[in-house]
Amino acid sequence: MKCIAIDDEPLALELLRTYISEVPELNLLHTFDDALEGAAYLKLHEIDLLFIDINMPDISGLDLVAAIENKPMVIFTTAHKKYAHIGFELEAIDYLLKPISPERFQKAVTRAQEQFQLRKRITEPEWEPFMVRSEYKMIRIDPAQIEYIESMEDYIKIFLIDTNRPVLTLMSLKTILEKLPESGFSRVHRSFIVGEKQIHSIVNKKISLKSGKEIPVSDTYMSFIEKWKNH
The missing domain is CATH 2.40.50.1020 (LytTr DNA-binding domain)
Known part of the structure; x- marks a missing residue:
């Protein structure tokens, strides 16, 4: 799955890079510590999975995801529990509370993989022998x-x-x-x-x-x- 990560906290972004590098099924294309730069990238590129922090200075992760026309699968990350219900209203795959443990990260990625395979089965045409x-x-x-x-x-x-x-x-x-x-x-x-x-x-x-x-x-x-x- 092609993915990107957006988080204004350098340590949180580095942790995501580390976790993602340990999952063979994930292909990290880019990371952004600026939400607006990440939003500009999403307008020009199609990805399968987006890891995004909710609390960022220029635009919240929730608002950014709500504005995306062709939404990828989304996993929100945040230090605050209060946004969980809003994240799921945006049909997020999962909602990770910081600090994120490796086990909790893997559980979220497994959910994304299952959804990714389901989408492939629905959208892929059958090829005639x-x-x-x-x-x-x-x-x-x-x-x-x-x-x-x-x-x-x-x-x-x-x-x-x-x-x-x-x-x-x-x-x-x-x-x-x-x-x-x-x-x-x-x-x-x-x-x-x-x-x-x-x-x-x-x-x-x-x-x-x-x-x-x-x-x-x-x-x-x-x-x-x-x-x-x-x-």
């Missing part, structure tokens, strides 16, 4: 299982999750793109298509997949990197 010919037989390919595809001149190799042996078929990358869902797969090189859900990170024009495999991004497809960062 398709058939390819390989080694004199027809093989059914489930797009959800595709990690990446590599071009080998007139052939392509379709690498599937948890499968050591790729599917080799006589086809071009252009043709296989026509069979794949409109979203979820991108050509990043003259020789590679990647399943976007399988990307772990992108550094220096190189994609690291969750499996550890690295895929190059060519200059022609550099726009994909910005697209992925803002997704």
Whole structure:
């Protein structure tokens, strides 16, 4: 889950950074000790989860969240119990009272993970399988299982999750793109298509997949990197 944290207290913000770094499912994009800077960031970027303090000098966390059009999941943090009912009226995932313990933080994140998975199941389209010919037989390919595809001149190799042996078929990358869902797969090189859900990170024009495999991004497809960062 992509997340940011907003808190005007440096020590509280550092504690959140530490807790978040210990949860593999969380990807901390940015932290802000200024609420207005955080609000400006939220207008330009989509995130999954927002950690935000309620008591801040320029604008309260409650008012900031109420003003967000496309609200992410929210976990409020505060030193005051009196705001709890207002936080839940804004459909917050949880309300953490400072000082926040590791156990209480993990409980809140678990709630967010459950909600995140539920939202994914509701919003994700079902992908239709398709058939390819390989080694004199027809093989059914489930797009959800595709990690990446590599071009080998007139052939392509379709690498599937948890499968050591790729599917080799006589086809071009252009043709296989026509069979794949409109979203979820991108050509990043003259020789590679990647399943976007399988990307772990992108550094220096190189994609690291969750499996550890690295895929190059060519200059022609550099726009994909910005697209992925803002997704």
